[in-house]
Amino acid sequence: MSVKLNSAAVKYAKQLIKDGKIKNDSGHWSQHNPDTDAENQFLDKHDYQEYAKWHLGEDTSMGEDTKGRYKFPFGDFKTVHRDGLLAAKERAAQQGYHDIEKAADELDKELEKHAK
Numbered sequence: 001m002s003v004k005l006n007s008a009a010v011k012y013a014k015q016l017i018k019d020g021k022i023k024n025d026s027g028h029w030s031q032h033n034p035d036t037d038a039e040n041q042f043l044d045k046h047d048y049q050e051y052a053k054w055h056l057g058e059d060t061s062m063g064e065d066t067k068g069r070y071k072f073p074f075g076d077f078k079t080v081h082r083d084g085l086l087a088a089k090e091r092a093a094q095q096g097y098h099d100i101e102k103a104a105d106e107l108d109k110e111l112e113k114h115a116k
Contacts, residue, residue, distance in 0.1 A: 003057045003071055005099040010107065012053040013080050017110050021079045024115035029087035034076055039067060042077045056088050057100050072100055074107070082111055 016022070025032065034042070043051055048065050052058065057071035072088040075081055089104035 002060045003095075003097055003100070004060060005097075005103055006052060006056055006058045006070075009053050009056050009074075010103050013056075013074060013107050014110060016075070016080045017107065017114050020114065022111050022115060023076075023079050023081045024111065025081055025083045027083055029081065029083040032076055032081050032083060033073060033087075038077070043067075056103055057092070057097060072097075072104070074104070080107070080111060082108060082115075085111065 023032070039051075048069075051067070052070050054075050054077060055070035055073050059069050059071055062069035072092060074084040074088050076084075085104045085108040089101050089108065092098070092100035092104060
């Protein structure tokens with residue numbers, strides 16, 4: 001799998017955090033991670049370029065107009081979730097994607113600063 005850091009998503013997440021569109025939650029990401037229906041509803045109203053902005057990783061071996069291309073989600077299409085960043089960081093570390101792990105960690109630190 002050729003997964004790379006999605007720098008546009010990192011930039012977008014930074015802007016959302018700066019704008020206060022955050023959830024400083026420490027629960028389980030599985031409770032907040034959009035399910036298939038939520039993803040499909042989002043894609044009914046937006047294109048894949050917009051969908052991609054909510055994912056820190058991108059599998060370049062997959063087609064651009066497929067959900068499978070986009071990895072490591074961090075939000076619910078409205079806000080950045082701290083538990084989403086923590087989940088992305090943990091999974092990226094487990095899978096050896098250190099650039100994604102580092103980006104998720106930096107975004108988490110930025111979110112913490114703005115959550116106070």
